[in-house]
Structure formats: structure tokens, C-alpha cells
Amino acid sequence: MESRVVNKGQISELLDKLAKDYNLIAPIKEETMTLFRRVSGAQDVLLDYNNSDISPKGCFLPQNEKTFSYMYTGDTLEINKPEGVQKTVLFGARPCDIKAILTFDPVFEGVKFGDEYYSNKRKSTVIIGLSCSKVLSTCFCYAMGGGPCDGTGSDLLLTEIGDKYYVEVNTEKGKALVDAYSQIFSSQGAEQLAKDKEELAKKLSGEFVRKVDLTGVKEVLDGNFELPYWDGDNAKKCIGCGTCTYVCPTCHCFDIFDYPTGDFTGDRLRCWDSCMFPEYTLEAGGHNPRPTRKERIRNRFMHKIKYHLDRYNMVGCVGCGRCVNKCPVNIDITKIINDLKEVAQNV
Amino acid sequence: MMDVIQQLREQAKKLLEEKKVDLVIGFGQGTELARTTPVFIDSPEGVSKLTWGPFCANNLAKYLTDYKNAPGNIAVVVKGCDSRSINRLLDDNQISRDKVVIIGVPCSGQLEWQKVSAEIKPGASLKEVVDNGDSVSVKTDAGDYKFDKKDYLLHRCLVCENPNPVVSDLTIGKEQPVKNYEDRFAEVQALEQMSTEEKNAYWDKQFSRCLRCYACRNVCSVCTCQTCVFDQMLPMWVSKRTNLSENTAFHLTRAFHVAGRCVDCGECDRVCPMDIPLRKLNQKIHKDLGDLFESPTPGTKPGLVSPLGEFSPGDPEEFM
Structure with a gap:
């Protein structure tokens, strides 16, 4: 693996260039929120942030996506797909959020079904990750196989060390970008920074305060769908909003519907959906396979710590802590995991 | 604060033991030091889960309509602001008065947990919370912290209209002074x-x-x-x-x-x-x-x- 060095003083120059040459998506501050948005240059980009309020998953699975527009002329049905996707750079994504994109890949680029809307965006996007500099009390990426300085899934991973960024070149895509801006990415001093990065990773990995361990949890869920545990407080206190699913970087359920723009014209849209909503998978005949909050909560957490593993051998949670932070009633996936371990002792 | 928690638990226990209610909805310790979570207690043994303090932001009256058609009575812990919900739900015929036991707790303001959490050493565990009037002291095993209410209160608490419950069957804790806010709007x-x-x-x-x-x-x-x-x-x-x-x-x-x-x-x-x-x-x-x-x-x-x-x-x- 190759590595490079960028002086902090040159990061603005890099961002300005990227914004010129690519559709640049980066973290910004909007009032109190940290969000990923398209930026026109370095001036808007937030380099020092803990984690964004909403993950950058929308780069690949936007909350609203037009899949095609239709026009019925009486004899023919005309279908128009949106124009090709732009070359994009996703800058500043944290390791957990990048890992989350990896959990999307087998869903949308699977052997059986490919999703061109997703894969077109995935192919034309370069992911420049940014290592964390701080571990929050809600963070637990370490327990989901990640880490604050883990570059898995990124094309380039930047780690802030003193007045420099240490750059790991992880893919060919990343290499091509580094070569294209070779005046900014130097090789000088990279060996020392590599050691410093190791140190930083080690230091940060010791700062997690949430004790989470998935060992044995899937096994207990495998054999026990109807655990009385799911009737407990979580189902009672859940208010059934979609916050956890919308802030989650790995939640990827969507709904498809037609949005008429006239009598014979319209758009077919794909929009984020949430398994916490009562109309989620509600069938035309009126049957709802998940009629109460108990089934909905069970579905969400089973999806994270069982179903995604069953299907793709990947845990469906990356430990970003957003749902823990944002849930209005403090439903906490790390507590659920710990509770289930306790339940496992008695089944 | 500790005596309020003690009394809350005793009263809840009594209500459950005497079968006056089948369920007590209250606040329990959350998964962050400065956070609580709604708890649903159906046996006298469970009352030790109950807590109280400046991190009880949720309006638990919200849950009463979930039990509208459930048999048995329900006790619910409410602050002044939450108690207004109860009056409103009664007026809307959403709940019946004889099925609800209202445990009112006068409140001197709720703090924003994220703001408080950001100041406290991650992983610290809570020892005691003391209300000093204008500030809140949070004692933890990793040191003591003091939070000025004017900087840490939830926005809504800065212009609180009813620090004391407007309707309750039993009140636990000291009555709080009512202030007039000229600049409420x-x-x-x-x-x-x-x-x-x-x-x-x-x-x-x-x-x-x-x-x-x-x-x-x-x-x-x-x-x-x-x-x-x-x-x-x-x-x-x-x-x-x-x-x-x-x-x-x-x-x-x-x-x-x-x-x-x-x-x-x-x-x-x-x-x-x-x-x-x-x-x-x-x-x-x-x-x-x-x-x-x-x-x-x-x-x-x-x-x-x-x-x-x-x-x-x-x-x-x-x-x-």
C-alpha cells in the first residue's frame, strides 16, 4: 500500500481543485447540524467535526431518487431515465460510515440482483475518508469490526497528525486521484507519519467506554425468534418514529411509488422507508406482518445483528452511535446486545 | 434529589402492592450518565428502577393513550409541563380519570443531556445529583461537575410556566417557585x-x-x-x-x-x-x-x- 503526505496548509487548495473537477460532497455546518452536502469549494468544508448528524449514505442511496419519468401518449409509453451520474468525490467520511457503505454493496450489487442506480454512483465516486480524532461516549465501532482510523472501504484515508495529513492510498481509484494532484500529495515524511498514525489508532482504541460484544448473540437469535424479551420495555417505550432508521448509515429500506405530474405523465420515485412505520410492508389486503412496535423493533435489531449476517456474512451495524444518540426515548442497540447476551444464558 | 427518588419508589411500591395500579410509568436510568429512559414497572420488585433528577425530559403522559383500552389502572410520573398533557387528554376524552394515578413531581428544570454529557468524562458513573437552585452538581466516580442552569437547561425550561404539576393525585418533592416570564414569547x-x-x-x-x-x-x-x-x-x-x-x-x-x-x-x-x-x-x-x-x-x-x-x-x- 502506498502512502502520501498533505500539508494542512494545502488542504484548501485540494478541496478547491476537487470541487472544480468533481461533484464534491463534504461535511458542512448548517446551524447546529453537521451534514454532508455538495460544496463549491474549501470555504464551506468542516474539517474538524466529531461525526455528522446524518451519515453520507445519501451519496449512494439518496432519500429521494427519481428512477425514471413516464409519458403515456395514447399509443406508446415513453420511459426516460435520468442522465448519467456525475464524477463525485465524497470527502471527509468517517471510517464507520465508509464501512456502512460496504454493507450496502452486497444488497445493491448482489449476484442475483444488481441495482444500476446504486452501482453507477458507487463506480463514479471516490471516497476520501477521514480518521476520527476523538471517540465519543456513544461510539462503538471497535465492537463491529471497525476502528477510528480504519481505512477499509475508502479509496484514500486521511489521518490528521500535527500540521499534516497522512494519506493512505487504498485502491486504484485513490491512486489515480493522488497522481492527478501530485503537486499536493508528496511522499516526504510518510514513514514517520505511518508510525504516528499507528500510535494514534492505538491511543483511540483505548478510549471506548461502551462495552459491546456480539459473541453468541446471533446464535441465540438463530434459534429463538419469539423471545419474550421483545415484549419488554423497548416495545413499550418506542414511539414508532423513523429517527433511528433515517440516521442509521446501514439502514437501506426504500419504498417505490409513482408520482403523477399530469394525467398521463409522472415520475417513479424511490424514497427511504422505515421499518418503524406502521405502513411499512403493509399488504394490499390489509395484513401487516409487523402489526405492533414489538415486531417492528425486533425486525430492526434482528436485521442489524442477524439477518445481514445470515445473508452477507457482515454485521449490519457499524457502531456509529447515531441511533443511540438520537433516539427520543433512549432505545440503545448496545444495551439490546448486552441484554440478549444475558437472555442467552437462560434459553 | 435522593429523598425524592426514595419517596417515588416507596409510593410506586405501595400502589402496586395494594393493587391500586397494574403499571407504573416512570423514569429510569438511561444508557448515558446524564440520560433517563421511560420504564414500565408492573411489580413491586421493579420499583428500584425508578429515578428522578434534572435528566427526565420525556413527557410520559404520552404513553397513557397506549393503554386506553387496557384493563387495570396506571400510575404515571409527571412534571408540571407533562401534567398539562393529562388535563388535555382528559378533556379530549382520551383517558378516564379513574384509571390514572398521577404522581406529580415539582421540577426545577431539565438539562440538555448532550450538552452535559459532552463535559463529563466518558464512562464515568453517576454517584449523586444535587440541585443548587441556579445550578446542578453532578457527582461521579471521575470527579464532580457543576452546570449552570442558564447554560444547560432545555430551551423550554427557560420560560417554564408550571414548575409544579397542575393536576396530581400525589405530589412528591418540594414545591418549586413559580416565576413570571415577561419575555416568554x-x-x-x-x-x-x-x-x-x-x-x-x-x-x-x-x-x-x-x-x-x-x-x-x-x-x-x-x-x-x-x-x-x-x-x-x-x-x-x-x-x-x-x-x-x-x-x-x-x-x-x-x-x-x-x-x-x-x-x-x-x-x-x-x-x-x-x-x-x-x-x-x-x-x-x-x-x-x-x-x-x-x-x-x-x-x-x-x-x-x-x-x-x-x-x-x-x-x-x-x-x-
Whole structure:
């Protein structure tokens, strides 16, 4: 693996260039929120942030996506797909959020079904990750196989060390970008920074305060769908909003519907959906396979710590802590995991 | 604070032991030091889960409608603001008075847990919380912290109208002084000063951020429709698509649907994951109802008729 060095003083120059040459998506501050948005240059980009309020998953699975527009002329049905996707750079994504994109890949680029809307965006996007500099009390990426300085899934991973960024070149895509801006990415001093990065990773990995361990949890869920545990407080206190699913970087359920723009014209849209909503998978005949909050909560957490593993051998949670932070009633996936371990002792 | 917790547990235990209630809904320690979570206790042994302090932001009256048709009685722990919800739910015939035991706890303000958490050493465990009047001391195994209320209180608590429950069957804890806030509507007044264009720009920016997770609607104690118009598939009044037009339709409908019933508990504001200042919309309505109909905040007294729910020949009709 190759590595490079960028002086902090040159990061603005890099961002300005990227914004010129690519559709640049980066973290910004909007009032109190940290969000990923398209930026026109370095001036808007937030380099020092803990984690964004909403993950950058929308780069690949936007909350609203037009899949095609239709026009019925009486004899023919005309279908128009949106124009090709732009070359994009996703800058500043944290390791957990990048890992989350990896959990999307087998869903949308699977052997059986490919999703061109997703894969077109995935192919034309370069992911420049940014290592964390701080571990929050809600963070637990370490327990989901990640880490604050883990570059898995990124094309380039930047780690802030003193007045420099240490750059790991992880893919060919990343290499091509580094070569294209070779005046900014130097090789000088990279060996020392590599050691410093190791140190930083080690230091940060010791700062997690949430004790989470998935060992044995899937096994207990495998054999026990109807655990009385799911009737407990979580189902009672859940208010059934979609916050956890919308802030989650790995939640990827969507709904498809037609949005008429006239009598014979319209758009077919794909929009984020949430398994916490009562109309989620509600069938035309009126049957709802998940009629109460108990089934909905069970579905969400089973999806994270069982179903995604069953299907793709990947845990469906990356430990970003957003749902823990944002849930209005403090439903906490790390507590659920710990509770289930306790339940496992008695089944 | 400890004696309030002790009394809460004793009273809850008594209610459950004497079978006066089948369920106690209260606050329990959450998964962060400065956070609580709703707990549902159905046996006397479970009362040790109950806690109290400046991190009990949730309005638990919200859950009463979940048990509307359940057999047995329910006790619920409420602060002053939450108790307004109870009056409102009673007036809306959403709950019956004889099925609910209201445990009121006077409250001196709730702190924003994220702000407090950011100051405390991660992983520290809580030893004691002491209310000093203008500040709160949080004692942990990793040191003691002091938080000035003016900097850490939830927005809504800065202009609290009812620190003491307005309706309760038993009250636990010391009565809190009631303050008068001249500038209760200062933020709304600031918005009113804006030009139409400025107001539009302000709210467009806020509503554009909306994810339509519906946390504001779902947490609302007076949003009691069995099926919300925004969940209906046929006809689909608003789609799942988020855009300014449909987001605005949602927020304005929500605010106006609770007009005259909103008890100003501020939960919509607290739970919004995108920090949209939703309470300002409802506060504007409160201010107008006050100015036009001399209407007090809904829920402050039992049996208050909603100004938008009654007609009187003497009503001013300047717009006609």
C-alpha cells in the first residue's frame, strides 16, 4: 500500500481543485447540524467535526431518487431515465460510515440482483475518508469490526497528525486521484507519519467506554425468534418514529411509488422507508406482518445483528452511535446486545 | 434529589402492592450518565428502577393513550409541563380519570443531556445529583461537575410556566417557585418582526432539512389520531418524498392540528433529529390565542375549552 503526505496548509487548495473537477460532497455546518452536502469549494468544508448528524449514505442511496419519468401518449409509453451520474468525490467520511457503505454493496450489487442506480454512483465516486480524532461516549465501532482510523472501504484515508495529513492510498481509484494532484500529495515524511498514525489508532482504541460484544448473540437469535424479551420495555417505550432508521448509515429500506405530474405523465420515485412505520410492508389486503412496535423493533435489531449476517456474512451495524444518540426515548442497540447476551444464558 | 427518588419508589411500591395500579410509568436510568429512559414497572420488585433528577425530559403522559383500552389502572410520573398533557387528554376524552394515578413531581428544570454529557468524562458513573437552585452538581466516580442552569437547561425550561404539576393525585418533592416570564414569547416576537420574505427564507431553510421521521408527531402527547393523515396510503396526501413543499405541508398541518390543544411541553423541539425549532410554530399559535381570545396555555386547568373548539356570538370577527 502506498502512502502520501498533505500539508494542512494545502488542504484548501485540494478541496478547491476537487470541487472544480468533481461533484464534491463534504461535511458542512448548517446551524447546529453537521451534514454532508455538495460544496463549491474549501470555504464551506468542516474539517474538524466529531461525526455528522446524518451519515453520507445519501451519496449512494439518496432519500429521494427519481428512477425514471413516464409519458403515456395514447399509443406508446415513453420511459426516460435520468442522465448519467456525475464524477463525485465524497470527502471527509468517517471510517464507520465508509464501512456502512460496504454493507450496502452486497444488497445493491448482489449476484442475483444488481441495482444500476446504486452501482453507477458507487463506480463514479471516490471516497476520501477521514480518521476520527476523538471517540465519543456513544461510539462503538471497535465492537463491529471497525476502528477510528480504519481505512477499509475508502479509496484514500486521511489521518490528521500535527500540521499534516497522512494519506493512505487504498485502491486504484485513490491512486489515480493522488497522481492527478501530485503537486499536493508528496511522499516526504510518510514513514514517520505511518508510525504516528499507528500510535494514534492505538491511543483511540483505548478510549471506548461502551462495552459491546456480539459473541453468541446471533446464535441465540438463530434459534429463538419469539423471545419474550421483545415484549419488554423497548416495545413499550418506542414511539414508532423513523429517527433511528433515517440516521442509521446501514439502514437501506426504500419504498417505490409513482408520482403523477399530469394525467398521463409522472415520475417513479424511490424514497427511504422505515421499518418503524406502521405502513411499512403493509399488504394490499390489509395484513401487516409487523402489526405492533414489538415486531417492528425486533425486525430492526434482528436485521442489524442477524439477518445481514445470515445473508452477507457482515454485521449490519457499524457502531456509529447515531441511533443511540438520537433516539427520543433512549432505545440503545448496545444495551439490546448486552441484554440478549444475558437472555442467552437462560434459553 | 435522593429523598425524592426514595419517596417515588416507596409510593410506586405501595400502589402496586395494594393493587391500586397494574403499571407504573416512570423514569429510569438511561444508557448515558446524564440520560433517563421511560420504564414500565408492573411489580413491586421493579420499583428500584425508578429515578428522578434534572435528566427526565420525556413527557410520559404520552404513553397513557397506549393503554386506553387496557384493563387495570396506571400510575404515571409527571412534571408540571407533562401534567398539562393529562388535563388535555382528559378533556379530549382520551383517558378516564379513574384509571390514572398521577404522581406529580415539582421540577426545577431539565438539562440538555448532550450538552452535559459532552463535559463529563466518558464512562464515568453517576454517584449523586444535587440541585443548587441556579445550578446542578453532578457527582461521579471521575470527579464532580457543576452546570449552570442558564447554560444547560432545555430551551423550554427557560420560560417554564408550571414548575409544579397542575393536576396530581400525589405530589412528591418540594414545591418549586413559580416565576413570571415577561419575555416568554421573545423568540416568536423576533420572528414576527421579520418581513414576509425573511420569514419564508427562515422556515424554508428549517423545513428543507426535515427527514420526515415523524418523531415530532409521534412524541406529541396530544397527537392522538388513530391513523394520521400523513400515514395514509390511499389517498396519499403527502408522499414519502421529502421536499420543501411536502415538508412544509406536514409541519404546518401538524402545528395547526394541535392548535388550542398543544400544551407547550416542547417535546417536538427536543426530539427533532435535525434541530428544527418546531416549538416556535406552536408558540406563535399560543401567543395568538392569548392575544385574540385571552386563552391560557391548554391544560393549565381542567375543563378549559379550546378556543378553536367552541363558538361564541361575542367572538371578534374582524376578518369577516
